Amino acid sequence: MTRVKFGGCAATIALMLAAGPALAASDVCKGSDINILMETVPDTEALSSLKGEFEKEYGAKVNIEAVNYSLMHEKLVPSLTAPTSSYDVLVVDSYWVGEFKTAGWIRDLDELIARDKIDTGIYFPALMALNGKVQGKTYMLPFWQYAMGILYRKDIVEDPAFQAAYKAEFKRDWRLPTTLEEFSEVVKWAGKYKDMHGIAMAAQRADPVVMEATNYLFAEGGDFYDRTTWKPTMDSPEATKAVTVYADLLKTAAQPGALGANFDDVANTLKQGKAIFAISYLFLFPTLEDPKDSTVVGKMGFAPVPGKDSFLGAWGWAVPTNAKNPDCSWEFLKWVESKDVAYKRALAGGQPTQMWIYEDAEFLKKWPAMSQVGTALEHSKGLPIMSRSTQLVETFAEVMGSVLANGVAPATALEESQDKFGRLVKGDPLLK
Amino acid sequence: MTLVAATAGITPRRHRNLAQYIFVAPTVIVLALVVAAPLIYSIYLSFQEYIITYGMGDFAGLGNYIAVLSDDFANVSWVTLKLTALCVAIEFIVAFGLALLLNQPHLPGRSFYLLVLMIPVLMTPVAVALMFRLMFNPTLGIVNWLIGLAGIPPQGWFGDPNLALGTVVFVDVWHETSLMLLMLYAGLKAMPSEPVEAARIDGASRLQILLYVTWPLMKPVIMVTLLIRMIAALKSYDLIYMLTQGGPGxxxxTISFYAYRLGFRFLDIGQAAAVSFILLIVVTILTLVLLRTMREA
Structure with missing residues (x-):
């Protein structure tokens, strides 16, 4: 009896000692509120369903404010310029990184990473470069990636009748397009052949059109700047061709109203079975595969964007410099990016950033299209990390608007924009 | 004792004046803090180079004003002008017509009609915009389905540069006509009935009564209503933000959305303040006209 009691006590003490640092860490959050502003995407839903675990373990309350993407930046900026942030943990879009770093709104995490022995080697290097490190210092842990590629109707393109008609038209066996030009031809032909919209597009100002058209730009080998001299390169023939192809597809093969559409509209058009192709986000798959409101369950495929590169976007977790309780914010980051939680988020439809998840059989069985992510990331790049990349998006949106809505010739619009792009990098401390 | 000593030697009239200032002071102080201080600060900002990412820069002189006036200002002013003119004109015609109908003597169910017609103005612009975004959705919306029944191909209501402004005007008319209706109906109700009755006895037709009796009597109310609505329309932002984000292209x-874009997207507070200040000048001039009209009325 005594031995049992002693054994029990010893086990309890051992457990307490073992759990000592964890208890101390969890104490920093007791009674705290963790407010996070997030986008209304599947990963947010996945996290919402798991936040109870953190609350139970750490005694903190997690409040997730899920809003449309277009509202996020304007809600964050006033909070970050205030003496104390309303948000305790930030999710930072890849093209806000430079701005947030230059303005001094996010904490350098290197010391905490070293102290708590966090392995950042588990993330895709491309994502760590995009949404982790700036000028050699770690400011974020990659949260989710939004790799883009061709979303297409597998059932249609794999139909023998379609493939025979394709062969008759193009004098070759069916293949997924390998260049942007070929993609454009196939989209236009397929739309006519099936009497559907060849492509679902999102040309709404500003982020939707920029995210989509940047794929065309990168696919052609164009870019906004020469990334060594930071001279604007939007007057290049590649940029002109990319914008010309985009404008042509929008005019001839897209769903009506594509000029005012965003990625939700693309998803809805695909879900209704009204379009064959889209160059859009892989993260749309959970909603496309949802039998409750999709007519294309099991019919969609994903392939990398044809051509040289595609656009890569991602989000990263960060701690604001004006956080109320930065220790608790860091504890949340560690918890949310722990392997267990990251895996649960991935299974629930998230877009993991940790490489090992993409080798997991159960994950790939549930989301087979994810097997393409590695390939997509190898041939993708993000917007340049510069202090005014948010304004880069607005400027490119203006160019696209003048071409798509006002009918200005792509070469003219791009030539005229060179000066504006040049002004954005002037005096940028990140580009020195 | 102190008060007595302090006020000793002050005449009753001066005492009364002092009391007036003391009573008014709290209001003046609060107004100075919440209205004048931010206004003065924003005027100061409009002369500064201030991009949030880089922090406060140097004195810019008229640089911000020159930059915004030479960039998109002509286009956004033209859009604002078209939007204001169309919204105010259509809303006035619809609202005045409805107000005249509601003002008919012995109209059964008047309160019910009035209640139903007031519903749009009770809704927030965000809710209205979301509702119409769904209705005008090119692939899923009921509007394209309805016109499809008549054999008309689906339209991109907010995505077609030729249709977008008209569609925004339609939504604004649906939302804002109620307010105009309320003001005009109140004006009709307050109008003396004798001149109308006298004209009717004299054998005037309905059109003649409207043109030669109702209209002149309602003119001050109409002017005030138009000016109030015009000032609000010039500042249009919320519906634009929710429906089109200023697009396509x-x-x-509008001017307000342009100011928002410069401030919150370009984070250029100096230029955003300059645009806001220009808009403030225009609205102030219109407000002075409004006050003068009200005084004359």
Whole structure:
């Protein structure tokens, strides 16, 4: 009896000692509120369903404010310029990184990473470069990636009748397009052949059109700047061709109203079975595969964007410099990016950033299209990390608007924009 | 004792004046803090180079004003002008017509009609915009389905540069006509009935009564209503933000949305303040006209 009691006590003490640092860490959050502003995407839903675990373990309350993407930046900026942030943990879009770093709104995490022995080697290097490190210092842990590629109707393109008609038209066996030009031809032909919209597009100002058209730009080998001299390169023939192809597809093969559409509209058009192709986000798959409101369950495929590169976007977790309780914010980051939680988020439809998840059989069985992510990331790049990349998006949106809505010739619009792009990098401390 | 000593030697009239200042002071102080101080600060900002990412820069002189006036200002002013003119004109015609109908003597169910017609103005612009975004959705919306029944192909209501502004005007008319209706109906109700009755006895037709009796009597109310609505329309932002984000291209970008874009997207507070200040000048001039009209009325 005594031995049992002693054994029990010893086990309890051992457990307490073992759990000592964890208890101390969890104490920093007791009674705290963790407010996070997030986008209304599947990963947010996945996290919402798991936040109870953190609350139970750490005694903190997690409040997730899920809003449309277009509202996020304007809600964050006033909070970050205030003496104390309303948000305790930030999710930072890849093209806000430079701005947030230059303005001094996010904490350098290197010391905490070293102290708590966090392995950042588990993330895709491309994502760590995009949404982790700036000028050699770690400011974020990659949260989710939004790799883009061709979303297409597998059932249609794999139909023998379609493939025979394709062969008759193009004098070759069916293949997924390998260049942007070929993609454009196939989209236009397929739309006519099936009497559907060849492509679902999102040309709404500003982020939707920029995210989509940047794929065309990168696919052609164009870019906004020469990334060594930071001279604007939007007057290049590649940029002109990319914008010309985009404008042509929008005019001839897209769903009506594509000029005012965003990625939700693309998803809805695909879900209704009204379009064959889209160059859009892989993260749309959970909603496309949802039998409750999709007519294309099991019919969609994903392939990398044809051509040289595609656009890569991602989000990263960060701690604001004006956080109320930065220790608790860091504890949340560690918890949310722990392997267990990251895996649960991935299974629930998230877009993991940790490489090992993409080798997991159960994950790939549930989301087979994810097997393409590695390939997509190898041939993708993000917007340049510069202090005014948010304004880069607005400027490119203006160019696209003048071409798509006002009918200005792509070469003219791009030539005229060179000066504006040049002004954005002037005096940028990140580009020195 | 102190008060007595302090006020000793002050005449009753001066005492009364002092009391007036003391009573008014709290209001003046609060107004100075919440209205004048931010206004003065924003005027100061409009002369500064201030991009949030880089922090406060040097004195810019008229640089911000020159930059915004030479960039998109002509386009956004033209859009704002078209939007204001169309919204105010259509809303006035619809609202005045409805107000005249509601003012008919012995109209059964008047309160019910009035209640139903007031519903749009009770809704927030965000809710209205979301509702119409769904209705005008090119692939899923009921509007394209309805016109499809008549054999008309689906339209991109907010995505077509030729249709977007008209569609925004339609939504604004649906939302804002109620307010005009309320003001005009109140004006009709307050109008003396004798001149109308006298004209009717004299054998005037309905049109003649409207043109020669009702209209002149209602003119001050109409002027005030139009000016109030015009000032609000010039500042249009919320519906634009929710429906089109100023697009496609810049087809629906108003001055207020332009200021928002410079401030919150370009984070250029100096230029955003300059645009806001220009808009403030225009609205102030219109407000002075409004006050003068009200005084004359």
């Amino acid at each position: 810049k087809a629906t970008e």
